Amino acid sequence: MNRIVVVGASAAGLAAAETLRREGFAGSLTLIGEEIDPPYDRPPLSKQILASTWDAERLALRTLDQLTALRLDLRLGARATGLDRQERTVRLSDGTDVPYDGLIVATGVRPCRLPGPGAHVLRTVKDALALRRTLRPGTRLAIVGAGFLGAECAAVARGLGCEVVLLEPAPVPLAHAVGERIGQVLSQAHRDHGVDLRTGVTVTGVTGAGVSIEDGEPVAADEVLVAIGSRPNTEWLESSGLTLDDGVVCDEYSAAAPEIYAAGDVARWHNPLFGVPMRIEHRTNAAEQGMAAARNLLNPAARKPFAPVPYFWSDQYDLKFHAYGYLRGHDVAEVVEGSLADRRFLAAYRKDDRVVGALAVGMPPKAIRPWRQAIALSTAWKDLR
Amino acid sequence: MRIEFDEPKCVAAGQCAMVAPGVFDQRDDDGVAIVLDATPGPERFDEVREAAAVCPAAAIRLVEA
Ligand SMILES: Cc1cc2nc3c(=O)[nH]c(=O)nc-3n(C[C@H](O)[C@H](O)[C@H](O)COP(=O)(O)OP(=O)(O)OC[C@H]3O[C@@H](n4cnc5c(N)ncnc54)[C@H](O)[C@@H]3O)c2cc1C
Numbered sequence: 024m025n026r027i028v029v030v031g032a033s034a035a036g037l038a039a040a041e042t043l044r045r046e047g048f049a050g051s052l053t054l055i056g057e058e059i060d061p062p063y064d065r066p067p068l069s070k071q072i073l074a075s076t077w078d079a080e081r082l083a084l085r086t087l088d089q090l091t092a093l094r095l096d097l098r099l100g101a102r103a104t105g106l107d108r109q110e111r112t113v114r115l116s117d118g119t120d121v122p123y124d125g126l127i128v129a130t131g132v133r134p135c136r137l138p139g140p141g142a143h144v145l146r147t148v149k150d151a152l153a154l155r156r157t158l159r160p161g162t163r164l165a166i167v168g169a170g171f172l173g174a175e176c177a178a179v180a181r182g183l184g185c186e187v188v189l190l191e192p193a194p195v196p197l198a199h200a201v202g203e204r205i206g207q208v209l210s211q212a213h214r215d216h217g218v219d220l221r222t223g224v225t226v227t228g229v230t231g232a233g234v235s236i237e238d239g240e241p242v243a244a245d246e247v248l249v250a251i252g253s254r255p256n257t258e259w260l261e262s263s264g265l266t267l268d269d270g271v272v273c274d275e276y277s278a279a280a281p282e283i284y285a286a287g288d289v290a291r292w293h294n295p296l297f298g299v300p301m302r303i304e305h306r307t308n309a310a311e312q313g314m315a316a317a318r319n320l321l322n323p324a325a326r327k328p329f330a331p332v333p334y335f336w337s338d339q340y341d342l343k344f345h346a347y348g349y350l351r352g353h354d355v356a357e358v359v360e361g362s363l364a365d366r367r368f369l370a371a372y373r374k375d376d377r378v379v380g381a382l383a384v385g386m387p388p389k390a391i392r393p394w395r396q397a398i399a400l401s402t403a404w405k406d407l408r
Numbered sequence: 409m410r411i412e413f414d415e416p417k418c419v420a421a422g423q424c425a426m427v428a429p430g431v432f433d434q435r436d437d438d439g440v441a442i443v444l445d446a447t448p449g450p451e452r453f454d455e456v457r458e459a460a461a462v463c464p465a466a467a468i469r470l471v472e473a
């Protein structure tokens with residue numbers, strides 16, 4: 024294998040490129056990224072960047088020296104528009120074709136939008152700086168969607184003195200992800216901090232003066248942030264013959280085809296640890312899967328299944344969430360240490376007869392580690408409770 | 409090899425302590441990483457490089473000789 028092309032120059036693509044070099048790949052390595060900025064980190068966008076406690080320079084994932092050391096053919100500001108698997112080339116927006124022997128797809132996701140003008144979304148550094156400019160004391164901000172992203176932004180905007188109305192279609196925010204009781208703890212945290220949280224509200228569009236509501240009065244706002252989830256960037260693969268189904272469908276090795284792997288937010292792969300296909304939008308998974316994809320592409324004879332315990336964190340007000348495992352679709356969530364009332368707790372999640380997840384707020388790492396271990400070992404619930 | 413740790417960036421994910429337990433640990437109160445050995449021996453280079461690569465906050469920088 025002489026030529027490897029990585030499409031998507033963010034967390035997953037960078038991890039893949041670095042791993043290829045660390046594993047001794049000496050051939051030509053092309054990293055293609057639509058954004059003009061060198062690889063940067065997204066989680067701080069809704070935290071330190073929005074709060075203005077960091078400058079955008081701090082987002083850089085690597086220094087220029089570190090990037091140079093990778094000996095990349097780095098194509099920033101270039102969008103892949105097509106993939107020809109017969110010719111083994113990636114077509115770019117400027118019409119050039121980049122040939123490959125091995126390909127890693129790491130094109131991530133982009134935010135879903137609502138009809139109507141002028142709303143913000145938050146995915147890129149540009150988005151974050153544009154939103155930040157509008158958040159001043161007294162600005163009335165409507166946030167559509169009370170998932171982790173909407174919730175983090177609500178917390179930061181309150182800290183900046185904005186009036187915040189947070190609109191969520193479900194009766195309890197994040198109930199499907201973390202369970203109803205913990206979702207209620209989150210709701211209470213918002214209300215304690217003066218957020219006008221309205222649940223059971225479906226937003227139908229953005230009006231220029233706020234948002235319109237299904238069967239209800241419109242909500243007035245100076246600025247609107249739409250945080251209702253995202254969609255994988257796979258349009259450029261549509262005529263490639265690869266299987267696409269809310270992401271690039273991969274096997275347990277993260278392979279979409281023998282010479283094509285996918286990693287990060289765009290990849291839907293079969294996680295053998297849980298026995299289900301999953302697509303995960305977590306920062307750590309992007310790096311881990313990028314590394315795994317690179318290794319498997321380089322060493323086809325010694326491929327290893329990618330079977331991680333997913334992990335993410337989220338900062339809201341003074342609460343720091345750490346979540347391990349696959350919480351979605353759990354049967355039971357049970358507080359096993361601490362208490363919800365103190366907002367210092369560890370909850371364990373059960374599906375069928377096994378531990379599939381754990382979520383901790385304000386707990387020491389040593390309390391969390393055994394639960395992570397239990398998830399990694401597919402421990403039976405009855406052996407822990 | 410020297411490890412430079414940018415503590416304010418650390419999000420207390422604990423990946424480093426999992427991948428290279430002899431080199432990184434976490435504070436008990438908030439989980440922020442502690443570097444136990446800022447100049448690890450060559451036998452640890454692989455796991456330390458892995459830890460730096462997997463850190464979701466890019467808080468671990470390696471200065472390699
Ligand atoms: C505001 C915000 C806060 C977050 N907070 C957290 C958090 O607290 N904890 C957590 O675990 N995760 C968090 N995440 C999620 C985390 O940032 C993502 O999981 C991670 O960025 C995924 O990396 P990726 O490389 O797979 O995809 P992306 O980061 O989406 O990168 C994909 C790249 O590919 C480029 N691209 C797309 N299409 C093309 C194309 N056709 N040609 C060339 N390039 C293309 C894109 O421009 C982009 O640069 C957050 C995300 C956001 C946006």
Ligand code: SF4
Pocket residue numbers: 417418419420421422423424425432434439440441462463464465466467468
């Ligand atoms: S992996 Fe990075 S973010 Fe996580 S504890 Fe270690 S240094 Fe901190």
